[in-house]
Every structure is written in structure tokens, then in C-alpha cells.
Amino acid sequence: MSTTHAPVPGLPRERDVLPPVIGSAVQRIDAVEKVTGRASYAADTRIPRMLHAAVVRSPHAHARVLAVDTSRAARVPGVHAVITGADTAQVKWGAFRPDLYPLAVERVRYVGDEVAAVAAIDLETARYAAELIRVEYEVLPAVLDLDAALADGAPLVHDDAPGNLAHEFAFDRGGAREWLERSDVVVEGVWQSTRQWHGSIETIGCTAEWSQDRVTMWVNTQTPFLARQRYATALGLPLRAVRVVQTEIGGGFGGKSGDDNTSVICAILARKTGRPVQLVNTREEEFLASRPRIPMRYHVRLGFTSDGLVTAKEIDLVADNGAYTGKAQAVLGAATVRHDALFTYRAVKARSRLVYTNLVPTGAFRGFGNPSADWAVGQAWDLAATRLGIEVPDLFLLNAVESGSVSPHNHRISSCELKQCIRRAAAAIGWYDKRAAPTPHRGLAMGVSVHVSGRRSFGDYDGSSAIVRLTEDGRAAVIIGEGEIGTGARTTLAQIAAAELGLAVADISVSRPDTDLTTHALGALASRVTYVAGNAVKQAAERACEQLLAAAARQTGRPAAELWVEDGHVHAPAMPGEDTPLRQPVGTVVRAELYRPGGEPIVGLGSFDNPSEFPDQLRYGNESGAYNFVAEAAEVEVDPATGAVTVLELAAAVDCGTVLNPPLAEGQVEGAIAQGLGMALTERFDWDGGAPTRPNFVDYKMPTAGVMPKLHVEFADSYEPTGPFGAKGVGEIALDPVPSIVASAVADAVGVRVHELPITAEKIFWGIRTGSTTPPEQAGPGGLSESAEPAPPDRPAPPRDRAPGEER
Amino acid sequence: MAVPLRFRLNHEDVEVHVQDPASTLLDLLRNDLGLTGTKSGCAIGYCGACTVIVDGRAVPSCLQLVGLLEGREVRTIEDLSGPDGLDPVQTAFVTCAGMQCGFCTPGHVMALRALLDQEPEPDEERLRQTVDGNYCRCTGYVKILDSAREAVSLQKSLTGEAR
Numbered sequence: 024m025s026t027t028h029a030p031v032p033g034l035p036r037e038r039d040v041l042p043p044v045i046g047s048a049v050q051r052i053d054a055v056e057k058v059t060g061r062a063s064y065a066a067d068t069r070i071p072r073m074l075h076a077a078v079v080r081s082p083h084a085h086a087r088v089l090a091v092d093t094s095r096a097a098r099v100p101g102v103h104a105v106i107t108g109a110d111t112a113q114v115k116w117g118a119f120r121p122d123l124y125p126l127a128v129e130r131v132r133y134v135g136d137e138v139a140a141v142a143a144i145d146l147e148t149a150r151y152a153a154e155l156i157r158v159e160y161e162v163l164p165a166v167l168d169l170d171a172a173l174a175d176g177a178p179l180v181h182d183d184a185p186g187n188l189a190h191e192f193a194f195d196r197g198g199a200r201e202w203l204e205r206s207d208v209v210v211e212g213v214w215q216s217t218r219q220w221h222g223s224i225e226t227i228g229c230t231a232e233w234s235q236d237r238v239t240m241w242v243n244t245q246t247p248f249l250a251r252q253r254y255a256t257a258l259g260l261p262l263r264a265v266r267v268v269q270t271e272i273g274g275g276f277g278g279k280s281g282d283d284n285t286s287v288i289c290a291i292l293a294r295k296t297g298r299p300v301q302l303v304n305t306r307e308e309e310f311l312a313s314r315p316r317i318p319m320r321y322h323v324r325l326g327f328t329s330d331g332l333v334t335a336k337e338i339d340l341v342a343d344n345g346a347y348t349g350k351a352q353a354v355l356g357a358a359t360v361r362h363d364a365l366f367t368y369r370a371v372k373a374r375s376r377l378v379y380t381n382l383v384p385t386g387a388f389r390g391f392g393n394p395s396a397d398w399a400v401g402q403a404w405d406l407a408a409t410r411l412g413i414e415v416p417d418l419f420l421l422n423a424v425e426s427g428s429v430s431p432h433n434h435r436i437s438s439c440e441l442k443q444c445i446r447r448a449a450a451a452i453g454w455y456d457k458r459a460a461p462t463p464h465r466g467l468a469m470g471v472s473v474h475v476s477g478r479r480s481f482g483d484y485d486g487s488s489a490i491v492r493l494t495e496d497g498r499a500a501v502i503i504g505e506g507e508i509g510t511g512a513r514t515t516l517a518q519i520a521a522a523e524l525g526l527a528v529a530d531i532s533v534s535r536p537d538t539d540l541t542t543h544a545l546g547a548l549a550s551r552v553t554y555v556a557g558n559a560v561k562q563a564a565e566r567a568c569e570q571l572l573a574a575a576a577r578q579t580g581r582p583a584a585e586l587w588v589e590d591g592h593v594h595a596p597a598m599p600g601e602d603t604p605l606r607q608p609v610g611t612v613v614r615a616e617l618y619r620p621g622g623e624p625i626v627g628l629g630s631f632d633n634p635s636e637f638p639d640q641l642r643y644g645n646e647s648g649a650y651n652f653v654a655e656a657a658e659v660e661v662d663p664a665t666g667a668v669t670v671l672e673l674a675a676a677v678d679c680g681t682v683l684n685p686p687l688a689e690g691q692v693e694g695a696i697a698q699g700l701g702m703a704l705t706e707r708f709d710w711d712g713g714a715p716t717r718p719n720f721v722d723y724k725m726p727t728a729g730v731m732p733k734l735h736v737e738f739a740d741s742y743e744p745t746g747p748f749g750a751k752g753v754g755e756i757a758l759d760p761v762p763s764i765v766a767s768a769v770a771d772a773v774g775v776r777v778h779e780l781p782i783t784a785e786k787i788f789w790g791i792r793t794g795s796t797t798p799p800e801q802a803g804p805g806g807l808s809e810s811a812e813p814a815p816p817d818r819p820a821p822p823r824d825r826a827p828g829e830e831r
Numbered sequence: 832m833a834v835p836l837r838f839r840l841n842h843e844d845v846e847v848h849v850q851d852p853a854s855t856l857l858d859l860l861r862n863d864l865g866l867t868g869t870k871s872g873c874a875i876g877y878c879g880a881c882t883v884i885v886d887g888r889a890v891p892s893c894l895q896l897v898g899l900l901e902g903r904e905v906r907t908i909e910d911l912s913g914p915d916g917l918d919p920v921q922t923a924f925v926t927c928a929g930m931q932c933g934f935c936t937p938g939h940v941m942a943l944r945a946l947l948d949q950e951p952e953p954d955e956e957r958l959r960q961t962v963d964g965n966y967c968r969c970t971g972y973v974k975i976l977d978s979a980r981e982a983v984s985l986q987k988s989l990t991g992e993a994r
């Protein structure tokens with residue numbers, strides 16, 4: 024990463040003169056709190072007289088609730104309240120399609136659905152009492168997979184969703200079928216992704232306390248203002264009655280964006296008991312009742328001319344919503360269109376359906392649909408490269424978008440260094456050298472992805488605002504509601520303020536969201552904080568700085584134009600006849616501005632709305648003002664005897680504009696890659712009766728330090744003209760291509776193409792032996808994990824060293 | 832019936848009365864003693880977020896029964912820093928950006944502290960094994976391993992100065 028740039032014509036001059044704090048490895052402003060254990064996470068909230076809560080959940084995937092007997096639980100000494108659906112407002116809530124009750128009303132729709140809850144003097148008592156609650160169920164037929172849910176006459180998960188369709192849309196932009204018919208090469212396949220859990224080490228939790236007719240909720244939510252709106256609906260309260268305060272957050276990844284019932288139940292218990300109540304998910308509950316990644320099944324067709332120019336793409340996508348919708352509807356939109364902003368398609372056609380099942384509800388997870396899209400479409404591109412006899416990086420370079428490209432959905436690409444990323448990732452992994460001297464059982468693959476920097480999604484606004492107050496001790500307070508989920512957002516916002524104000528980062532404090540006290544903010548989602556909030560903070564700081572200089576000008580009798588701020592001081596050259604230049608501490612100027620008749624504070628307000636369009640019902644519209652890009656290359660080794668995969672090396676080249684803080688940006692990339700490797704290789708459960716058999720960390724294996732490959736992380740030399748100091752988002756993008764490149768590298772190594780996540784040794788073992796990744800005893804018609812591409816009649820010899828006939 | 836229990840906690844003698852000898856040190860620390868720096872991530876001994884040091888060894892406090900603590904020596908994250916500043920392991924995490932959300936950090940810090948107490952100069956393999964014992968969902972472990980290496984050299988230079 025380099026922060027010195029040659030001048031680029033047409034770009035603002037700012038690029039050539041980035042302040043030194045931009046692009047430097049500034050220490051996180053919350054680092055000491057975190058290493059000492061003083062940071063206060065959701066479960067660390069302590070309020071005198073606080074009660075603890077436990078939830079009773081459905082053991083059935085689908086059932087009618089006939090009766091709930093809470094009498095024994097209520098008699099347990101130390102129990103303060105027991106609640107059921109009857110104690111709630113019985114209002115359905117949800118971000119896009121309200122379909123979730125705070126506690127079950129008449130029916131439960133998945134194993135884990137909330138039925139009743141208890142608040143008691145301590146957790147043991149609450150859990151003991153919860154076990155004494157007797158629920159009488161009439162078990163109903165359930166739909167436990169996509170095909171069952173879509174079958175004619177399938178039981179309905181929600182009576183108002185015929186065909187179990189929660190959402191659907193379709194479009195044809197440019198006549199894709201005609202383009203495909205006229206294409207020289209068409210590749211086709213079906214790919215299925217899987218439920219992946221966020222796996223934040225901290226589970227979802229809330230502490231709620233009422234004061235008269237208002238509730239304060241201390242929640243580890245990524246999106247306090249959006250969550251507040253939904254919580255108010257769920258509680259049947261006016262918005263003004265709910266205040267949400269963000270605690271420290273032990274990992275978000277989309278999972279703490281306020282689509283689940285935990286905080287709502289907590290608030291109801293607090294009202295009923297008249298005491299503060301804390302409710303924190305157990306790890307088992309987190310697996311049952313959070314909102315994991317949506318499993319998606321893509322049927323993909325891609326067309327090319329014989330010289331490798333892409334023509335068109337057609338997808339048919341079905342997505343497993345689970346029992347409730349949350350943000351899944353928006354994820355479906357992203358999963359359908361966003362990856363079309365990568366290549367210069369002439370036409371794209373899609374049909375997308377979000378399907379209710381009686382399974383764990385799904386929702387937002389880092390990548391927001393992109394990892395599933397890349398899992399399918401990325402592998403189709405890999406197949407196409409083989410068919411065309413073109414190396415993958417070269418095929419990408421032939422078709423990649425550039426600055427100024429416009430996608431079929433009107434994604435208007437401003438800065439774009441995708442081609443630079445492709446070249447850098449290829450170089451970092453040693454692509455052409457490794458191709459020239461292949462090692463047996465090793466394989467190479469490359470993938471690319473695109474992400475937004477904020478997405479217009481929750482109404483026609485994707486903005487942010489900030490207040491910068493210069494303090495009388497010469498520091499600055501940034502008041503903003505965006506928050507911190509662990510990425511270091513508050514540190515980068517402090518850097519931006521410091522750069523504008525001429526103060527040290529150590530002299531900047533950044534607020535935590537409080538819906539009563541900070542500016543309104545959409546929060547940490549859609550890789551938006553650096554770009555959207557960064558611009559707001561930058562403007563607020565600029566305006567505070569102008570006021571400071573005006574005040575200093577008045578105080579010193581010099582023209583404001585001669586003044587500047589640096590090192591915490593207002594400076595000016597020496598006046599004629601004086602020999603010392605002016606050097607006044609910022610705090611002195613601020614104090615002098617206050618302590619005079621009619622004194623005023625120095626406070627700057629900044630505001631920025633993403634220069635994007637609110638996409639229409641068919642997902643047409645430029646969803647973000649800036650797009651970030653990645654190219655990743657992986658080398659894997661497969662043990663042909665067992666099918667075990669080792670990822671040896673992974674190279675990522677990221678275009679996120681200016682890198683504001685290299686270690687923080689690298690951390691986003693490294694962590695995203697780890698999560699992508701988990702999704703690719705190990706993260707799964709055994710299921711029985713609609714639920715994981717043992718929903719815990721022993722069964723659900725996430726990557727540990729020992730399994731991480733060697734990583735090469737690079738950042739493209741890039742500058743986004745609309746970003747703060749040229750920056751774009753970086754939080755999600757590096758996860759997206761990982762599962763698909765691992766699969767393609769396995770195919771390159773041993774000729775086995777895995778179509779269904781995760782990529783297990785067992786699938787590869789059978790693929791090597793039988794040509795089908797399904798174990799012989801389980802093989803049936805339409806088995807997804809079997810290679811689904813029709814064998815092309817005119818297939819040229821594969822250019823790579825591949826076992827013949829094993830990939831179809 | 833509450834049972835009295837005496838042990839050393841962060842270099843002080845403590846006596847507590849425990850209702851259930853089969854309850855865990857994690858709950859005792861967090862709920863009864865107000866030491867919330869030790870985190871709970873799974874409660875089944877798998878994630879390492881709750882790691883503390885008992886008699887010099889890193890253990891998951893969610894599996895440590897309080898009934899077995901009598902007379903033993905417990906150290907938690909709260910013991911590592913004080914008015915004089917941070918433990919070298921903590922300093923290393925700060926300077927190497929070894930945390931993101933920070934929820935796993937106290938556990939990683941304690942596991943590495945225990946290692947360095949036993950083996951002041953562990954090799955790369957030992958560092959990797961130690962870090963491998965604790966989950967982190969944010970960092971991909973690269974900067975945790977950087978922090979671990981930095982902690983070793985920091986500790987080495989500090990003990991060198993002390994001599």
C-alpha cells in the first residue's frame with residue numbers, strides 16, 4: 024500500500040496531498056479498553072436490581088400451539104414474570120415483510136421459534152422455571168427443504184404466502200435468451216450454497232429498563248436506529264417510547280442487525296416486572312434463533328463468443344428464507360443483480376424466488392448474497408475459461424468493468440481498479456509460473472467480486488450526519504450514531520476528523536450510538552460507514568474548522584485566510600513588524616469564543632447522502648455511489664486418497680479506494696477470507712427434523728489459526744472521487760469469492776467439481792472415485808452435488824492438467 | 832446451603848460462599864465477583880473466550896468447577912494491567928492491531944500469558960498451537976499471531992532490561 028500518488032488528470036488535487044494521518048497505521052482508539060477486558064459488551068451491562076431471562080422455544084418445525092401452562096413456572100421462588108404471546112402486542116414485525124410475532128401466536132414455524140419467556144432473580148432460576156412451562160402442541164406437516172416448500176399442495180408456512188413464496192421478481196434486460204442462442208460457447212450448471220452462521224463469539228443480547236412509559240434498551244446491535252423502529256412496532260409502541268443504546272459489540276457480520284426477537288422479549292419482560300431485565304442468547308439459541316446466511320440454489324447459464332467476450336447471463340434463483348423474512352428479501356435482490364456490476368454483460372435475465380420453509384430463518388450476513396452468487400456464477404466463469412481455453416485471469420481481463428462502466432441494472436461505476444486487482448492477485452499467487460510447472464494434486468483458481476459502499480435500501484435515503492464539537496481543552500468530540508462493531512470504524516472516523524481539524528487522533532473522541540443523543544444513522548451494514556459516515560464527519564470537521572479559524576481571526580485581528588490549524592494549534596505567519604508567528608492552542612481559541620458576552624460554542628454539522636438511486640421493485644437503480652472490488656486467487660492441494668483439501672495460499676487484491684488505516688483494512692480482508700474459508704470447507708450441521716442435531720461449536724467448525732493458509736493481502740492504487748479522502752467500503756468484499764475459488768481450485772487439482780457447499784473431503788473422495796460427489800448409497804435423481812453441466816459436444820481439450828472425464 | 836470457598840484471585844485471598852459447587856468459575860467471576868473481563872462464548876469449553884490462568888495454566892473458566900478451586904491461584908484479565916500500564920502481551924495486541932471486536936481478546940491474551948510464563952521463548956509452532964486453541968471470528972488470526980510474536984520479543988526486551 025502506498026499513499027504517494029502520481030497526479031492523475033481529472034482527479035481532485037487532494038489525492039496528491041493526503042494528510043499524513045490518512046493512510047497511516049493509527050492505533051485503534053478502543054484498543055486499550057479491549058485488551059484490558061474493560062470494554063462493556065451486551066452481557067456486561069450491570070444495573071442494580073437487574074433480572075435475568077430465559078426463553079422457551081418450539082421443539083417442532085411446525086405446530087399449532089394449543090395451550091401454554093405457565094402456572095408451575097410462575098410459582099418458582101425468584102421468578103418475577105412469565106410471558107406468552109398473550110402478553111405481547113400480537114403485532115407482526117419485520118424489516119421488509121412483517122411476518123414475525125415477538126412470541127408465538129397460535130402457531131410455531133421452526134424449531135427454535137419463541138413461545139414463552141421468564142424473568143427471574145438469576146439465570147439458573149429463570150432457566151429452571153422455563154423448563155417447567157408446559158406447552159401443548161398439535162404437530163403440523165412441515166416443509167423442510169426448498170423442493171418440499173415449492174411442491175404443489177405443500178403445507179403453507181404462512182397462510183398469506185401462497186406457494187410459500189415470500190418474495191419474487193424477474194427481469195430480462197437486453198434479451199438474454201437471444202444472446203445466449205447466438206453465443207459460441209454456453210456453460211451451464213446448478214450450484215447450492217448453505218446456511219452459514221455469523222459465529223460472532225459474543226451472542227446477541229439486550230438489557231432493558233423502563234422509566235414511566237419509555238424503555239431504554241442497551242443492545243449489541245449494529246443498527247440502533249433501524250432496530251429501534253422495528254422494536255417499537257413489535258412492542259406496539261410509538262417510536263418515541265423506545266430508546267436504543269449500543270453496547271460494545273463482539274462481532275456483527277450482519278447477524279446483529281435487529282431482525283430477531285431477543286431484544287423485544289427482553290423489553291416486554293422488563294415492562295412486566297418493572298425491573299431491568301437482561302436476556303442474552305446461549306450459543307445454542309444463537310444457532311437456532313439468529314438469522315444466518317440464506318442458502319441459495321442458482322441455475323446459471325453464461326454465454327461467450329469464441330474469443331472469450333461474455334454475451335449474456337441467465338439465472339434462476341431460489342432462496343431458502345426459513346420461517347421468517349427479516350432482511351432476506353433485500354439479500355435476494357443483491358444476490359440477483361450485484362455481481363452483474365463485474366463484467367460487461369450485453370444482457371442479463373433472472374428469476375428470483377424467496378421461499379418460506381419451516382427452518383431457521385435467514386437474513387443478512389457479510390456479503391449480503393454475493394458469496395452465494397459468486398459460489399455459482401464464479402464457478403460458471405471458471406468452467407467457461409476451461410471451455411474457451413483461456414486462462415481465468417485473462418478471461419476476466421477481457422470482460423472486466425472499468426471506471427465509467429454502467430451495468431445492465433444501472434450500477435454506475437465511478438472508481439474501478441478491478442483489472443489492476445486481477446493482475447496483482449495473479450502476480451501475488453505466481454499464477455503463470457505455477458501454470459507453467461504444475462504440481463500434481465494442486466490446483467489454482469481466481470475469482471472476482473464487487474460490493475457497494477452503502478446501499479439505498481431502507482427508503483430513499485442512505486445518508487449520515489455528524490456533529491463535531493471542538494472542546495475547550497483543545498480536543499474534538501465527534502457525535503454520530505453509526506457505531507462500532509469491531510471493524511475500527513470509530514478509529515477511521517477519528518482519523519478523518521483529525522485530518523480535517525489538524526488535531527491528533529488521540530485528541531478525538533467518537534460517540535457510541537444512542538437514539539436519544541446522537542445523530543440519526545443507518546449503522547454498520549452494507550460496507551457503508553467509511554464512505555457515507557466518513558463524508559459526513561469530514562464535512563462536520565471542515566465546518567468546525569472554519570468556525571475555529573473565524574473565531575481565531577476575530578480574536579487576533581488577522582484575516583482568516585492567513586490562518587491554519589496544525590498540531591493542535593492555530594497558526595499564522597508573523598505579522599509585519601513582529602518576529603514570531605502566531606501559535607495559539609485550539610483550546611484557547613475555543614475558550615475565548617465561549618467566555619465573552621454572548622459567547623458561542625464551536626460546533627460543525629456535516630451531512631452526506633450516498634449519491635445513489637433507490638432501486639425499483641425489479642432492482643433497477645444505481646444502488647451505491649461507489650463500488651469496491653476484489654480479485655482473489657487460491658492454490659489448494661487435494662489428498663487423492665481421502666479427498667481432504669488444504670488451502671495452501673490465498674492472494675487478495677482489493678480496490679477500496681484510499682486505504683485510511685492499513686492494519687485495519689488488512690484486518691477486514693484477512694477476517695473475511697477466514698470466514699469465507701469456513702463457509703467453503705467446514706461450516707455445516709447435521710440436521711434432523713428441521714434443526715441442527717447439536718447446535719454448538721463442536722459440530723459447527725469455524726476456522727482456527729492452525730488451518731489458515733498463507734495470505735497475501737494487497738490494495739490497489741485507487742482513489743474514489745466521491746469518498747472521504749478517496750476511500751470506499753472494505754468490510755465485506757473479501758469474503759465473497761472465497762468458496763467459489765476453493766471449489767474451482769479443487770476442480771483444477773483433481774477434476775472434481777463440487778456444486779453444493781461445503782466442499783467436504785467426502786464429496787471429493789466420491790468425486791474422484793465415481794465421478795459424482797454424492798456417496799453411492801445416497802445418489803438419486805437430481806442430486807445437486809453431482810456435476811450438473813451437460814457435456815458439450817464440441818468441448819475442446821482442457822488446457823489444464825486434469826484427470827480426463829472427471830469433470831462433466 | 833452455601834459452602835465457603837477460599838482461593839487466591841489476582842494475588843488476593845478471597846472467600847466466597849457458593850450455593851452450588853458444580854457451578855463454574857466463569858459464572859462466579861462474572862456474576863458474583865463483578866469481573867466481566869472474562870467472556871463467555873460457548874460455555875462448553877470450545878471457544879476459549881473464557882480463558883483464565885489457574886495455578887499457572889490456561890484453562891477455560893466455563894469448565895472449571897468452583898468446588899475444585901479451594902486453595903488454588905486464579906488470575907484473570909483484570910490482573911494483567913494496572914496503574915503501571917499493560918502487560919507486554921496486551922501491549923503487543925494494541926500495537927499489532929491484534930483485535931477487532933475484542934471479544935476473544937481477553938482469552939487470547941490469557942492463553943499467551945500462560946504460555947510465556949511457562950516458556951519465555953516459544954517457537955513459532957508453539958505460538959500457533961496456543962492461538963489455535965481460541966476462536967476468533969474477526970481477524971483471520973494473522974494479526975493475533977503478529978501480536979503473539981511481538982509479545983515474545985517485547986517480553987524478552989523487558990526481562991533483558993530488568994537484569
Ligand code: FES
Nearest residue numbers: 872874877879893
Ligand atoms: S466460553 Fe468457555 S470455552 Fe467458550
Ligand code: FES
Nearest residue numbers: 931932967968969
Ligand atoms: S476480535 Fe472479534 S472475535 Fe476476535
